Amino acid sequence: MMQNSHQPVYFPNLNGVRFIAAFSVLIHHTEQIKYMMGLEHFYGFYIIKNMGKLGVGLFFVLSGFLITYLLLSEKSRRGDISTKNFYVRRILRIWPLYYIIVLLAFFVFPEIPFFNGPFRDDFYYDANFYKRLPFFLLFLPNIGFVFFRAPYLCAQTWSIGIEEQFYAIWPWIIKRKNPFKSFLIVVAVFVTIVGSTSFYFLKISDLPVATKDKIYENLALFFSQFRILTMVIGGIGAYLVFSKQERILSFLFKKSTQVIVYTITVLIIGSNVYVPGFNLEFHGIFFCYFIINVAANPNTILNLEKPIIHYLGKISYGIYIYHSAVIVFCINAIHYFIGDTISLPVFNVLLYTLVIALTILVCELSFRFIESPLLRLKDKFNR
Numbered sequence: 001m002m003q004n005s006h007q008p009v010y011f012p013n014l015n016g017v018r019f020i021a022a023f024s025v026l027i028h029h030t031e032q033i034k035y036m037m038g039l040e041h042f043y044g045f046y047i048i049k050n051m052g053k054l055g056v057g058l059f060f061v062l063s064g065f066l067i068t069y070l071l072l073s074e075k076s077r078r079g080d081i082s083t084k085n086f087y088v089r090r091i092l093r094i095w096p097l098y099y100i101i102v103l104l105a106f107f108v109f110p111e112i113p114f115f116n117g118p119f120r121d122d123f124y125y126d127a128n129f130y131k132r133l134p135f136f137l138l139f140l141p142n143i144g145f146v147f148f149r150a151p152y153l154c155a156q157t158w159s160i161g162i163e164e165q166f167y168a169i170w171p172w173i174i175k176r177k178n179p180f181k182s183f184l185i186v187v188a189v190f191v192t193i194v195g196s197t198s199f200y201f202l203k204i205s206d207l208p209v210a211t212k213d214k215i216y217e218n219l220a221l222f223f224s225q226f227r228i229l230t231m232v233i234g235g236i237g238a239y240l241v242f243s244k245q246e247r248i249l250s251f252l253f254k255k256s257t258q259v260i261v262y263t264i265t266v267l268i269i270g271s272n273v274y275v276p277g278f279n280l281e282f283h284g285i286f287f288c289y290f291i292i293n294v295a296a297n298p299n300t301i302l303n304l305e306k307p308i309i310h311y312l313g314k315i316s317y318g319i320y321i322y323h324s325a326v327i328v329f330c331i332n333a334i335h336y337f338i339g340d341t342i343s344l345p346v347f348n349v350l351l352y353t354l355v356i357a358l359t360i361l362v363c364e365l366s367f368r369f370i371e372s373p374l375l376r377l378k379d380k381f382n383r
Helices: 014-036 046-078 083-111 129-137 141-148 157-174 179-204 209-224 228-242 246-252 255-270 279-296 307-314 316-337 344-382
Strands: 002-004 007-010
Touching: 007 046, 014 046, 014 279, 014 307, 014 316, 014 344, 046 157, 046 228, 046 255, 046 279, 083 129, 083 157, 083 316, 083 344, 129 141, 141 157, 157 228, 228 246, 228 279, 246 279, 255 279, 307 316, 316 344
Parallel strands: none
Antiparallel strands: 002 007
């Protein structure tokens, strides 16, 4: 880790963490889409079925860690936090790809046969189309998903919405003298605003009563899945590293502790341990331990600083955004050009090869021509 007053914060291995998270989601969705399209699949294996949730949980903890560390660093360096610069940086990093996939999923993909799947029905053009769309345009896809479902090829944006909602409140908490008290107040205000708005929309909507009952259930589900605590766990890890809590870190950084914790982590994931109501937060504790070790422990037993892993982690946001559309395209392309006569092993090798290669190509083009220019502009607001 290197830092000075003129240099941006850099942690090693975190692109490797992004790689693990992104490819976990990619594998999960590949098997899920095969299942949804009536193809032979491995989606029934609980590890495959849970890979997506675990990958997203890892992303959440990593976001909480990085954002909190950057905010604490700015507060220490300048005596305050520029919320304006913070939001400009987030907009430049998140919004372009988010809106690209939302607009493609709503208006373009439905018109292209190669992006058709079993999820294509009147959903795209039903009476709720223009009621659904504003939620996605206003970065509330998780709420739009609750009310009206989401176009499958941009369904992954639910987690982007949650992260943006976290970013909406977190800098205001960190910049206060008493962050814990501010945390409780800001979260209460946020939940009140979101809940009131959602229930008002529900009240004035013309949905049938039975559907409304279902939405009330799903709205409760939404609040249970608002994973701010998962990101807060990452924030706690950032605080331990930033404030140099040596007594705690020296224990966490021991090689024997790493072996024990990583063994427990593998056993928990492998045996499908489930904690009702707080499963992602439970896993988040282990993810946070993993992140602070690979990022800040000079004696970490895990090294993710490999060129190919670093590169794939660098384009991981694009992987997360585009991969579902690429998977559907590749499955339809294989069926169109080759047919259904190839054996299952050959199909799987061909599918994963095409999905990975095409996803990387799309993400490289996106990173080079869309993200990189904006990242250079974003860097101007780090000062």
